[in-house]
Amino acid sequence: MMHESIILLTPHRKEVLSASQRMAPVDYKTQKGKALPVRFLLECAQKLVMKPLTSATAAVLYHRFFRATSDPEYDPYMIACTCLYLAAKAKDDKVRKRDIINVAHCTMNPGAQPLDLCDEYWAMWDSIVQGELFVGRMLKFDMTVVHPHKFLVHYMKSLQDLFGGDSWYDMPVARAAAAFLHDFHHSDKVLDYNPAHIAVCSLALAFQVYGVQVPLTEEAEGKDHWFNVFCPDLTRDALWDIVEDIMDVYDYDTPNPLA
DSSP states (O other): OOOHHHHHHGGGOSSOOOHHHHOOOOOTTTOOOTTHHHHHHHHHHHHTTOOHHHHHHHHHHHHHHHHHOOOTTSOHHHHHHHHHHHHHHHTTOOOOHHHHHHHHHHHHSTTOOOOOSSHHHHHHHHHHHHHHHHHHHHTTTOOOOOOSHHHHHHHHHHHHHHHOHHHHHHSSHHHHHHHHHHHHTTSGGGGSSOHHHHHHHHHHHHHHHHTOOOTTGGGOOTTOOGGGGTOTTOOHHHHHHHHHHHHHGGGSSSSOTTO
């Protein structure tokens, strides 16, 4: 069943913005919630103007780390900063360590000025340096990530040809699917599914939200659906399981991103 927050959004907006673009400000020092450090990570990535694959890689590394350990002593915010730095190196994104430190500091302390070369600055620097090796060991130095993004681009190109260029660009589906894909990285369930399936499900949710029907689906034979052209092994039940997990992100213990 579609969440009310998403249904209410669609008649009044021509596009769905990602959660990081629509979330209300958060006081990371006082508010509690398992999802907050990931939101912090993605918010910092946006402020650092990281490439989408870099921020997604950072989120995946973060989720992998906390899947590998349940030790509550690890500071999730410093792990988030470390994952941002590791992802920037892995994706050759020109983001400096001092930029991560200052953006993280200002995100944690709204209105604050960038840090001088003080004890706090060097403490964060040392934490990221040590965290880089520690996170690497925990992940067995495997920083490879197969992202859903490349599948999404391929599927959207194919669907664009099917809809026709003018019709495709008149719809907000591409923007919405990209936003849903981005937001799913708030959840560690992004690790549980085939990346190609996540891409298709992001598109399916966008179509559902905007009431768009894929052309020629009524003429399809048998029980095949449009998404089986891209993912023959994806069942309708499995698709809706993933779609529900994507929608669950908007019910996390953080201010409603669509409010």
